[in-house]
Amino acid sequence: MSRRAAAALALLVLILAGGLALTAPGSLPAAELSRAYLPPWEAPPFGTDQRGRPLWATLAQGASVLLGPSLLAGVLVALAATLGGLARCLALPWLDAGIALVGELVGSLPRMVVVLVAALLLPGGARSLTPLALVWAALCAPGAIDEAAAVAERLGGARFVEALRAHGFGWARIFLLHLAVRNLRPVVVRQGAEVTLQVAFLEIALSYLAQADDQPSLTHSDRVRSWADLLTMGYPSLVLDVPTGHALALGVGAMALLVVGTHAAVRAARAR
């Protein structure tokens, strides 16, 4: 798939998810028990849940819950990686050692454990994904910075910059265009996309686990549903003859959409 086609696909997924998130209803639509469990062909576009509510509302609300924070986390990590890569070209050994040390410490603990302890200590049970997304981004940043710095190292680091300076290029042009845009772009976008996908799946996992224990989710208020609800609703269809297969398919489809989007973004940004 050419880079241009990949970029188009990634953009399409982003617009689709963004559109869904923006059109998400503020609270649960009214229930119509008579229209429960309708398959997609009887109640387009995605059928209804056990309360007769259209599944597209759950899909949209799920997108609104996880899209913002996961994109935010992805962008932050990408930014951190870019800065890390540029810093490696400044030949500041103490900075490189410092980043390595932080990376070691942060990388030593399982991320989910850190996120859960943070969730416990969040004051007043702040039911939002953003703080947890920021914690996750902070945990991923050192690894991303390391990898970007390695790319800068292979380029020649400070020597590469001096060579370009010798050609008379300005600092901005060197750091922004040559380093950031041309050389660091592939690794930085990949790191950002990976974190975006991880945070989105983190939200789905946390919401699903909360429902497994019949407790309110840590990541969103009870007013809205998340994609985890599609999985919970669809699970019985695997085990019993309960007509919620379409909910499971929709949930898995939504997750697949995220995967396609992030992988397309990575391919679009890959080196020539």
Place this chain on the structure above:
Amino acid sequence: MAGWWLRPLLRLGAAATLPLVVPALVAAVVWALPGDPAEIICPRSTCTGGAELAARWRLDAGPWAFYQAWLGDALGGEFGRSWRVLQGVPVAELLTEAVPNTLVLVGAAGLLVTLAGLGGLTGALGARAEALARAVGVAPAVLLGLLAAASIELRYGADAFGPDAASWRLVAGVAVLVLADGAFGGALAGARAATAAERAARYVGVAVLRGEAPLDNMLPNLAPALVGQLRARLVQLLSGAVVVEVVLRLDGVGDLLWTGTLLQDFGVVIAAATVFAVFSAVLLAAQAVAELIIGGVVRRVPEGLAS
């Protein structure tokens, strides 16, 4: 280069302090939060053993005093009682039941992931295996866990989550943990990439001309990177264990941490988080020891000359 043994020793130091740092951090954050710390740790109305707990853990005397008291107890195996996850049961008892389950789960998964690394190193597992593993690995642990739980429930019905299906759930848990979030695929890809990069180095080509085996030459230089990759992968397995244990209802430390967080049972959470810190510390220490061994092998000299 400063003594090669400096970095492993630093790592050993980090391993020793990690289990001490985690509870300290949690205590510091609790005191930094608005509201009365004692109310967060052991609210008076139900955790009425609180008076005695408040005295023993010196909740009123600030974070440092609490930390020292808690740590003193913890080293003695006393973590106080759970007042919400299983009210009345000593947290130590919950841990003694949970820790072995997590060790078996993550241990077995870790073994398979190590095999993936070796497969990548020796070339036994090729590009096709990597592509397949990465494709499956795209699915997150919660999705694979859900499918595994369904398959078990189809086979065992209602007592799928009872005692007699426990061994099947463990096997499914290991499979999910290994395959999900690209654990196996990542380990294989990482090892293959590192090996390919090393094989391209000149000294390997020359070693072949000298009649030596390429792998034998690469190993000492490749080992530190592979050990580092493996440790990061095992830490990722610990992270995935939380999801797998809850979805497949394996009573491990991850499930304990999750239930504790959900029910805001502070004693259980700080104990479970510290156990995870101990697991991570053990991995760090293992990596340090491995690096020391590798350093020793690299610096080996024929005996006679060692004078």
Place this chain on the structure above:
Amino acid sequence: MSLVASLRGLTVVAGGRTLVRGVDLEVVAGRVTALAGPSGAGKSVTARACLGVVEVEPGVTEGSLRFPPLGDQDWLAPPRAAGELRARFAPLRGSYLAYAPQSAASALNPGRTIGRQLELAVGRRAPAPDRAQVVALVRDGLAEVGLPEEAARALPGELSGGQCQRAALAVAVAAAPRVLFADEPETGLDPVLRRQVVELLVEVGRRHACGIVLITHHADTVARVADDVVRLVPIDPEAS
């Protein structure tokens, strides 16, 4: 003086292009045969073919190679696929045939001490020496190339360029080879070191009654040390 290697009519083809054609080479124990020619003439390809390591396809298409002390088996007889040659020459590499690489700093295994690498090389001698002999041979190997005994404990990264070149030579010779291919030993060295290394090579080679094939493009080196010269002329692509 006995003939240790005789190569007749070697032709190596890579894809559509012929790298070398019709190369003849006689290597006599104790004598230095220079394999000279401009870079790209196929000097390295010839040396590697003699070591049975051909990474191109179809690779060796014609030529015969005999090592008289081992009998009159033609080691380049078909089948000549890369894997086949690699396996066939395996027992000879590092024992009968040795290879001293150019710019040794990046050719020695960074993860092994010089002493250890010498020990492994010595271990490939036939019959295998025992513990005491190994230590003695390693000590002699170092002394022979003018390296102090402490160098045994050093990693290649901790030695200078010249020291690495000497160490690489010591490792190559440690296996008591009968044929030693020295690939551009002067590269990356300053003029003074360059002269010392070449002389050391010749002196050590003669002492071990080893047939040396010196690959170089420096005319003055050829003039100074070579007993015989085989000049390779690059093949004109249109002509082949």
Place this chain on the structure above:
Amino acid sequence: MTAPFRPIRAWLVGVAAVASLLLTGAQLSFYEESLPGTLNPLYAQSMVDFRAQELVFDRIFYHDPVDNQIVSRVVERSELAEGGKAYRVTLKDGLRWHDGKAVGAADLCFTVEAMLDPKTPSRIAQGYRTVLAGCEVESERVALVMFTRVFHNPKERLGFALLPKGAFTGTAIAPDTDFSVHPIGSGPYKGGKGKRGVTFEAYANGHHAARVNQLSLQEGGDPIVQVNTLKQKSAQGIVAVAPPLRPDVSAADDLQLKSYDLRSWWFIAVNTKRPALADKRVRQALDRTLDRTELRTLTIGVKPGEQNSPCEFISGPFVQSSPFYNRAVPTRDKSDRATASRLLTEAGYKLVGGLWQHNGQPVKLNIGMLAPLDKEAPELLQQISNQLGAGGFDRVETRISVDDWNRRVVTGQATEFDLLVGKWSFGVVEEVNQLFETRTGAKGAFNIFGYSSPEADAAVAAYNAARTDTAAADAYHKLHAVLADQLPYLFLWKLDTKSAWRTEVRGNTISPYFYWTEVDGWTFGG
């Protein structure tokens, strides 16, 4: 039971359990609404706790489910003494605790003293401190219980569970002791609480001979999955079946739908302490903003006019079948938005941009609901919120876990909420004093928002002074009328609970409120 012996005992219990399984293989597994919080009767908080503890402990006196008479399994004789201010109880002979020790008068007096001990921080004990004054052991099986005053129903006042003196070191009993997980009782089953369920093993005793060897309590997940699991014979019963699934259960021929009289009624408590809601007219407006018929249809799935509907509307804090229910006070089935806005404007509210404002401040209602209610009336919180939104109120909703409800709401600490959706159930004594009496000392222990009104206090005083049932009924009729007017609670409906059991389970009489009182009569073909 000192620590070293516990492993050995546990091992023995394990062997016994396996042995009993092999013998009859009769394990009856059933789904509860949630796991019991504790098996220690002093700290029972939810209905689930009371039901689970009924299997493990004997309540001294209890209501016979058939004729509602007050009877006992542990008391041989009992008579009033000291002019009605004391009660002499003679226990039966041959009763044993689950650890084999004999049950004696010392245990009865220990239980009373434990409840009177101020260092036992149990709310149930706190309630009994206004009833019991002390206890004297007169002989090995005779104890004299002293009351704080003369009661017209002394036996009903001794409805608490008997605790073993030998299992505790002192009368101060803390909630988080091992007893709450491995209790020792005298009831038909010995209980052991695990993380994922509770197992009960039959314990033959002088007064109990349960025929089902083992009961296994599990937390019910998705209601649909529960019903289907029942159909597949993997479980035998569900304590509370969600209304939408009841037709499905009654349609299945190998399942039985049995009613479980919980005498419970649902309410929305209003925070009378909040200025914006202090005015009675505002609460009356809220009451008219709600449309109970639509709520019932959407959440419980009961259509208007349905025959013997499980859910009937109420106008006060009692169920219609109770003698205390005041039929003169009408229920408000439909919403009346016009009157509601008139009342609000009278109370000084202004409608700005579609939202009500009270002296310049937008009124944002913080609504909380007891989480497990979601199972019986799916999304009730959401529908109430939608209706209040349509009525012009800004609002935010939160589901409150059972722990937080019992820990903060019932004890009056959840003052950050404006509306709290909950449910009260009454078993032995249908007494609502503690809900509406001004909260002073031991009085008004369950007064959620600290509501206080002289008329309500007067009605409660009249009830307390009543010597006869009719006098008590009149007092509560007056209270009903007062509350219907002042509306500290918006009274929703009575919802009786239905249980589902497989037909192989026979003789399964379900006692009101405590459920398992007659478990000895249950049999299970297995």
